[in-house]
Amino acid sequence: MMNWNLYSRGDRFFAIVVSVLIGMFTVATLYPFIYIAAVSFSSGFAAQAGKVVLTPIDATLEAYGYILWDPQFWVSYRNTFIYTIGGTLMSLAFIIPGAYALSRPQLKGRRFFNLFIAFTMWFNAGLIPFFLNMRDLNLLDSMFGIILAFAVNAFNIILLRNFFEAIPQSFEEAARMDGANDFQVLWKVYMPLSKPAIATITLFCIVSRWNGFFWAMVLLQSEDKIPLQVFLRHTISNLSDDDEFAIVQTAAGFSAETVTAAIIVCSIIPVLIVYPFIQKYFEKGILLGGVKE
Amino acid sequence: MSGVNLEGIVKAYGALQVVHGIDLTVAEKEFVVLVGPSGCGKSTTLRMIAGLEEITAGDLTIDGRRMNRIAPKDRDVAMVFQNYALYPHLNVADNMAFGLRIRRMPKAEIKTTIDDVAEILGLTPYLDRRPADLSGGQRQRVAMGRAIVRHPKVFLFDEPLSNLDAKLRTQMRAEIKRLHNRLGVTSVYVTHDQVEAMTLADRIVVMNDGRIEQIGTPMELFNDPANTFVAGFLGSPPMNQMKGTLTASGAKIGDAEIKIDGRVGDHAGRDVIVGIRPEHVTLSAEGPSSALPISLDLVEPLGSEALLHATHGDDSLVFKAATNGDIDHLSGVDAVHVPSHLVKLFDAETGHALNFGV
Numbered sequence: 001m002m003n004w005n006l007y008s009r010g011d012r013f014f015a016i017v018v019s020v021l022i023g024m025f026t027v028a029t030l031y032p033f034i035y036i037a038a039v040s041f042s043s044g045f046a047a048q049a050g051k052v053v054l055t056p057i058d059a060t061l062e063a064y065g066y067i068l069w070d071p072q073f074w075v076s077y078r079n080t081f082i083y084t085i086g087g088t089l090m091s092l093a094f095i096i097p098g099a100y101a102l103s104r105p106q107l108k109g110r111r112f113f114n115l116f117i118a119f120t121m122w123f124n125a126g127l128i129p130f131f132l133n134m135r136d137l138n139l140l141d142s143m144f145g146i147i148l149a150f151a152v153n154a155f156n157i158i159l160l161r162n163f164f165e166a167i168p169q170s171f172e173e174a175a176r177m178d179g180a181n182d183f184q185v186l187w188k189v190y191m192p193l194s195k196p197a198i199a200t201i202t203l204f205c206i207v208s209r210w211n212g213f214f215w216a217m218v219l220l221q222s223e224d225k226i227p228l229q230v231f232l233r234h235t236i237s238n239l240s241d242d243d244e245f246a247i248v249q250t251a252a253g254f255s256a257e258t259v260t261a262a263i264i265v266c267s268i269i270p271v272l273i274v275y276p277f278i279q280k281y282f283e284k285g286i287l288l289g290g291v292k293e
Numbered sequence: 294m295s296g297v298n299l300e301g302i303v304k305a306y307g308a309l310q311v312v313h314g315i316d317l318t319v320a321e322k323e324f325v326v327l328v329g330p331s332g333c334g335k336s337t338t339l340r341m342i343a344g345l346e347e348i349t350a351g352d353l354t355i356d357g358r359r360m361n362r363i364a365p366k367d368r369d370v371a372m373v374f375q376n377y378a379l380y381p382h383l384n385v386a387d388n389m390a391f392g393l394r395i396r397r398m399p400k401a402e403i404k405t406t407i408d409d410v411a412e413i414l415g416l417t418p419y420l421d422r423r424p425a426d427l428s429g430g431q432r433q434r435v436a437m438g439r440a441i442v443r444h445p446k447v448f449l450f451d452e453p454l455s456n457l458d459a460k461l462r463t464q465m466r467a468e469i470k471r472l473h474n475r476l477g478v479t480s481v482y483v484t485h486d487q488v489e490a491m492t493l494a495d496r497i498v499v500m501n502d503g504r505i506e507q508i509g510t511p512m513e514l515f516n517d518p519a520n521t522f523v524a525g526f527l528g529s530p531p532m533n534q535m536k537g538t539l540t541a542s543g544a545k546i547g548d549a550e551i552k553i554d555g556r557v558g559d560h561a562g563r564d565v566i567v568g569i570r571p572e573h574v575t576l577s578a579e580g581p582s583s584a585l586p587i588s589l590d591l592v593e594p595l596g597s598e599a600l601l602h603a604t605h606g607d608d609s610l611v612f613k614a615a616t617n618g619d620i621d622h623l624s625g626v627d628a629v630h631v632p633s634h635l636v637k638l639f640d641a642e643t644g645h646a647l648n649f650g651v
Contacts, residue, residue: 171380174372174374174379174439176344176365177345177366179396180391181366184395188395192380192382
């Protein structure tokens, strides 16, 4: 409990303003979650009529029933897992050794390579050249293409490089004297010492892969390869364009709104499950990154 | 024989040369201390022996084998770092086992080796602890344990005691000495602390500005410094140095003249630097000596002895005197007596020691 007597009037005023702002921010970020969850459990009629505010109206599981019975939902759910896990592992496989190499003073041309990597943060080829490049590499409509194309992320490399640079060089030297080669130094010394940073970039990778939508939509055509986010978009456009469906759905107790909300809820659940395990590292990692740059 | 031999070792970073051709032979089982002020190249030299710095020119041989282009891990040397460099994520046992595991030593053998070394170093109760849960002295011991378990041909120490407090440093110094006597491994030890150098070394190498100033046993260096740098570096406090001119039987320093043994008369008129160790003077004339008038600034009692801070002309001097339990009698001192056989002479220009025989 805070002892208010120790605070001046100005401090108290400041604390109140901060609390109010944080409260508003919390509501602003939390409310969409609650709203979407409430819509997903409401009847299609109530959702369409805009009656849902905070709690489900005419509570029903029809929307879930509709998507969970759709085989395409499960295919895209599986694809999202493949893209997330494969993509994250692929990213770590590139980012960790890359960041380590860039952090070593003995790397020849280190400044050049660092600049080269950072350059891609400010400038990139853009949509069309990238698309053409993927086409020429025969990576259009390819699951491996999606995993490979976004494996290297300059921001994550720089974040981890800064972390590696902050680790005293004598650890590397001690390991070398102990007989370790480059790979062993990285694997047995630098990686265990960088757990918070690696956990942070892992989470960055997971979240961006999980939410990956745009490039998947551009690069993938086959229904059996699309991730959940693209499936969600297809569903939204299908449901809202389809008048015949609108009649069926209203009779069945769900609507485009409730089905969309149900898919969103399903797609959020895995992230919510993973986050608490990485959170303690995540906070540290954010702090680290913040201090270093 | 597991000696270390340096021949014309040069280290340069681009155009900047920091070690200018060092020749040094460390015999098997010898404990050699490289000492000098910071930036003198002693750590760089040690790191070249370790293989952590490339050798720009010259030859390094360990055990008769040329090592210039051999990786650190293949040189069979172990190093104790100034900041210990213990792996924070591993416990004491795993820290010591790290190198053995990389070298694929069988598990059972690793365990017995670590248990033995932990016993020697008094680390047995701490094997499960992480470095963060150890005191400075314990960490230092783990760092040494990590070096010892590998049974290397050569130990390298890079200012291993500089992070410890004074009391612990004295204690660990004695432990290192005992350990060396017990294991008999060739050791090269770097420090800027001349007390560590004097107490630990079989031979001391005094370095300055990337060059070796003098190599010798601690007492040789103390008694016969090769130049004013060594004279001013070893000893606590170091040797007093005053400008003077040789006369028929001694040297004139300002308006005082002190007698010096040897044929100084042959060089009368030559400018020299006169060196007098603080502990060599007496307060009353004992044997052949001459009085050097001083004006006393300050008396610092150390217990059994006191430091007299004084001036003679423009020279600031420090002398040691016995207190006999009381410093009152020291406040009136206006001259010290310099025994004529203990005065050192150095060339005024080059700083090299002069020896005119007796």
